[in-house]
Amino acid sequence: MSLLTDEIRALVGQQRVYVAPEPFGAASGRYFGLAIGDDNPLYRDPQFAREQGLADVTAPPTLICETNQYAGLPMDAEGYAGHRWGIQIPDTREVRGGNSYVFGRRLRPEDVVTATWEITDVVEKTTGSGAAMLIVTSRATYTDQHDEFLAENTETIIYVEIGGAS
Amino acid sequence: MTAGPSRPSGPGTPAGPSGRPGPGTPAVPQVGATIPPLERTITLPDMVAYAGATWDWYQSHYDPDYVAAKKLPGPVVDGQVFGALLVEMLQDWLGPQCFVQRIDFTFRNLMFAGESVRCEGEVTAVAEDDSWVDVTMTVTTLGAGGRDERFAVKPASARALLGRADGTGRP
Numbered sequence: 091m092s093l094l095t096d097e098i099r100a101l102v103g104q105q106r107v108y109v110a111p112e113p114f115g116a117a118s119g120r121y122f123g124l125a126i127g128d129d130n131p132l133y134r135d136p137q138f139a140r141e142q143g144l145a146d147v148t149a150p151p152t153l154i155c156e157t158n159q160y161a162g163l164p165m166d167a168e169g170y171a172g173h174r175w176g177i178q179i180p181d182t183r184e185v186r187g188g189n190s191y192v193f194g195r196r197l198r199p200e201d202v203v204t205a206t207w208e209i210t211d212v213v214e215k216t217t218g219s220g221a222a223m224l225i226v227t228s229r230a231t232y233t234d235q236h237d238e239f240l241a242e243n244t245e246t247i248i249y250v251e252i253g254g255a256s
Numbered sequence: 257m258t259a260g261p262s263r264p265s266g267p268g269t270p271a272g273p274s275g276r277p278g279p280g281t282p283a284v285p286q287v288g289a290t291i292p293p294l295e296r297t298i299t300l301p302d303m304v305a306y307a308g309a310t311w312d313w314y315q316s317h318y319d320p321d322y323v324a325a326k327k328l329p330g331p332v333v334d335g336q337v338f339g340a341l342l343v344e345m346l347q348d349w350l351g352p353q354c355f356v357q358r359i360d361f362t363f364r365n366l367m368f369a370g371e372s373v374r375c376e377g378e379v380t381a382v383a384e385d386d387s388w389v390d391v392t393m394t395v396t397t398l399g400a401g402g403r404d405e406r407f408a409v410k411p412a413s414a415r416a417l418l419g420r421a422d423g424t425g426r427p
Contacts, residue, residue, distance in 0.1 A: 126344070
């Protein structure tokens with residue numbers, strides 16, 4: 091069974107754009123630092139941050155690639171409230187492949203984030219046990235309200251055929 | 257989250273006029289140097305906090321009934337947290353004048369509520385002008401007695417700029 095149908099191929103190049111409804115805020119970075127156990131004063135001490143040459147406190151760098159804060163979407167039936175492509179492939183299970191982040195500068199509390207998601211590649215491969223798998227690669231580019239580059243997140247989601255391999 | 261015993265102390269001090277890491281930060285590392293590892297236990301309350309902080313309330317990360325219906329052994333730790341822990345390890349080591357410009361990581365195995373991980377790495381390259389270091393890293397889920405049990409992330413790599421606390425814009 092081939093998972094790479096014409097319908098799936100046609101997904102390449104699709105884009106979705108999300109503009110945050112408000113500035114990112116200092117509390118978001120401080121909260122994330124608490125949640126992951128990172129007590130770096132860059133996230134909570136404005137004076138320390140200024141001593142490093144920053145304008146203000148910042149957020150842990152990966153937060154912008156992990157949060158759904160900018161999306162302004164409602165929760166779906168499973169509680170998820172972030173960007174999704176809505177790809178449904180029967181008889182497969184969905185697993186995360188990995189992420190690749192690139193950062194331009196540290197996030198500032200006043201940043202209003204725009205996230206532009208795009209499907210950049212779909213490719214079919216075979217697992218070691220012979221099952222078909224479809225690898226979907228997406229890229230999110232994050233910019234501020236002045237269109238300044240903040241970060242980029244390239245992620246792979248893998249759809250693995252269930253019951254098709256020996 | 258509970259920090260393990262091997263976590264290094266906090267970041268160093270501001271850069272000097274040259275823009276290089278200042279006193280209190282490590283000297284520029286050499287190829288082959290080992291990064292002080294970071295260990296973390298991630299409990300269910302930690303995962304609830306992470307869900308709130310990321311606006312991600314996907315039930316697999318905290319709902320025992322949901323994960324039982326999916327035949328999973330427990331709530332699944334959101335894999336993207338490993339990127340945050342790897343960056344924390346690098347920043348704790350290199351100090352506040354470093355800037356992680358790029359990081360890549362590949363997931364290997366799920367981690368579940370209550371388990372512990374160890375992040376480790378070593379230097380693979382250093383710029384001729386000491387402006388950046390490249391590292392390779394792993395995240396390992398620990399079993400009984402703190403023994404390595406399975407990789408959560410492998411491979412992972414990153415480039416950290418030195419003396420550029422706020423990056424350089426789009427690379």
